[in-house]
Amino acid sequence: MKYCNHCKKEYSDDHNFCEVCGKKLVEKTESQSKGNICPNCGKENQTTARFCESCGTSLQASSKAKEKKETSKVLTAYYKHKKLYNTLLAGLVVLLIVSVGLYKYGEHYYSKEQQIERYQKILAKNDPEELAETVVSSDKNFKPKADNLSTFTNYTKDNKDYSNYISENLQNINDKSQDLYLKKDGKYFFLFDKYDLVLQPFYLDVNTNVENMQLKVNDKDQGTSDNEDYTWKLGPLVPGAYQLDGSFQSNGQEEEIEQKVDQVNREGLEDDSSRELSFAAKKVKFDVDSDISSGELLFNGQSVGTIKDGKLEGAGFIWNEDGNLQIKQELGDLELLSTPLDFDGDEYLEKDYSQDQSIFQPESFHIVPDTNATSGDFYINDKKAETFDKEDDIYSIDVVPTQKPYKVQLKQSFEDEEINSDTETVEPTDYVDSTAYVTLDVEEEIDEFDIESRLDDLYFDVSDYTDEDFDFEDEETKSLAGYFSGGTDNEEFIDFKDNFIGPSRKSDKKDYVVCYLQEVEDVTRTGENSYDVQYVVNYDTYYDDDTDHNNQYFRYKKANLVVEDENIRIKDLGGADNFEEVAASDYE
Known part of the structure; x- marks a missing residue:
């Protein structure tokens, strides 16, 4: 195709000159077709022109046709490679989903x-x-x-x-x-x-003033000191328990210094993560005078003597400043380990030992119980510590001081049951004077006076019932049965009715028997509502004739009384083995 550069008009290849201006035509190049060509006159216009500069014809239809043609080319290219494009798109979506999933998983896993x-x-x-x-x-x-x-x-x-x-x-x-x-x-x-x-590991600096001391840590040899100012530098070590054993010869004897160290929670460490331990040897000797009645005196967990009746003479051992002196106390079933005692070995050096001056009095803690019980066992931390009865004078229970609280309780154990007080918790650090007063009341016991009154009433009524001048019909029988557990079925009631009251009323010789409670000698609680009672009754028998009255005293050694419906009743009088006559002279 040929083209007029002057008129901007296109001609077929068989034309050589422009029909308008007569100019010679040239071959049309790609660059010459880039303008917006008028579909009416063929003039090339600016690409931004909306109407032809030569004839005024609208150029928008031409632009739209061109755009449609270009769009058609894109769609053709798309449909030609549609499968590939869809595959790539699907891959991108999957990759995005996997990436998000992996991120969410990592966000959780590495949180x-x-x-x-x-x-x-x-x-x-x-x-x-x-x-x-x-x-x-x-x-x-x-x-x-x-x-x-x-x-x-x-x-x-x-x-x-x-x-x-x-x-x-x-x-x-x-x-x-x-x-x-x-x-x-x-x-x-x-x-x-x-x-x-x-x-975080730590270091130990172990110092000694002993030459030729061999040190072991957890049974591993750490070497031997070669002078009297020697330090083992141990570490780095991990937190945990360490047993340090130093052994040396002294005065021809094998001596040992040992120490157990629980090095945890960074306790006792300097800023450089080190801790000093002293294995300096000092020989101490002293006597012990203590409120603690019995126990083992321990230094660094090893026994150095036994306390008996609060005394220990000539306790001696190698002492070091970092060591702990304690008492392991055994009181009944109770075992307590004291906190480290306030002990300065420099005050009790063996070279200065004197029985008059080298006396160590370890501190103790005093628990003073108050109770309404007449007997029982004192328990500390659920272990029986001491037993008492109403004849004992227990003013305090002396125990070693500990960091842990004492849980104190009174227990009364009987054949088939147990009565306990509330538990009192005593925190040793709360008491400046090392004395704690505790109340250990149990279920209220029957007062001895109430038992005496009940037996008085019984024997007063029995006196009347033995006299045939008084009625002993159903009402009186029921009243008498009220003194006995089980009522009319109680064997003791039946014995009173059939073998004592009945024969006395029917006797032609006996007039009546005056029954009188002479004395309650002992009351022992045997259960929450059960008591063993020992008492003496005076039976004074009067006769219808001139026979002198017969005044006798009998002891019931093991009568069992119970509390039922707030009433004291006889359950058992103990049988023949617990019934005896006593001399009238003891009471007249």
Whole structure:
């Protein structure tokens, strides 16, 4: 196709000159067709023109046709590659869904709470190998391994309170006051916070003033001191229990200094995570004078003497300032271990020993009970400590001071039942004078006066019933039965009625018998509503003739009385083996 550059008009290839201007035609190039061509006159216009510059014809129809043609090309290309495009689109959607799912999973899995929970589960297993793969150290000199973590895992296994404590405290990030803590350290996949489980080891500086002392820690040899101012520097060590044993020769004898250290919760550590222990040797000797009646005197858990009747003479041992002197007290079934006693070995050195001056009086705690019971057992922490009855004068129960509270109770044990007071809890630290007064009342006992009154009434009525001048019909029989447990079925009632009252009323010789309670000698509670009573009755028999009256005294040694419906009744008078005549001279 040919084209006039002057008139901007297109011609067929068989034309050589423009019919309008006579200019020579040229071949039409791609660049020459880029304008907006008028469909009427063929003039090329600006692409933004809406009407032809030559003839005024609207150019919008041409533009729309062109756009339609271009759109048709795009759709043709789309339909030609439709399967490929759909596959790519589906792949993008799947990739988006998977990416979102993985992010949500990672957001949960790597959340602070989930990381803490996984660490807590590992700690609960007490497995040093698994812990070694998990924990990191705050000390560059310590490399977590199964063999050097076993002391820690053994301790957590044996001490559940400690294990639970460190596990719960993982919630506190960067809490360096704990043996284990969580530290935020970087990101997982550049997205999620990463938390490390950090273990803080410690160091021990063990000092001694003894040359040639051999030190062992948890049965592992740590070497021997070579002078009298020697320090073993031990560590880094993991939190846990450590048994330190120092042995040396002194005056031809093998001496030992030992100490058990539970190094947990960063207690006693300096800022550099070190702790000093003294294995300096001092020989002490003293006598003990104590309110504690019996027990073992312990130094660092080892017995150094036995306290008997509050006394111990010549207690001696190697003393060091970090050691603990305690008393393990045995009182009845109760065993108590005192808090460390206030003891300064420098005041009781063996070289200064004197029986007049070297007397150690350990502090004690006094529990003073007040009770309405006449007998029973005092229990402390559910263990029987002391037994008393109404003839004893127990003013206080003397026990060693402890950090834990004393739970005090009175129990009365009988053949078929037990009566207990309320439990009183005594916190030793609440009492400045080391004395606690406790009330241990039990279910109220029957007063001896009430028993005397009841027996008085019984024998007064029996006196009347033996006299045939008084009625003893159904009403009186029912009244008499009211004094006995089980009423008319009680064997003691039947015996009174048939073998004592009846014969007396029918006798041609006996007039009546004056029955009188002489004395209640003893009352022993045998149950919540049961009592054994020993008493003496005066039976004075009068006759119809001139026979002198017969005045006799009889003792019921084991009469059993019970409380029923708030009334005292006789259950059993003890039988023939518990019935005896006593001399009238004892009472006249």
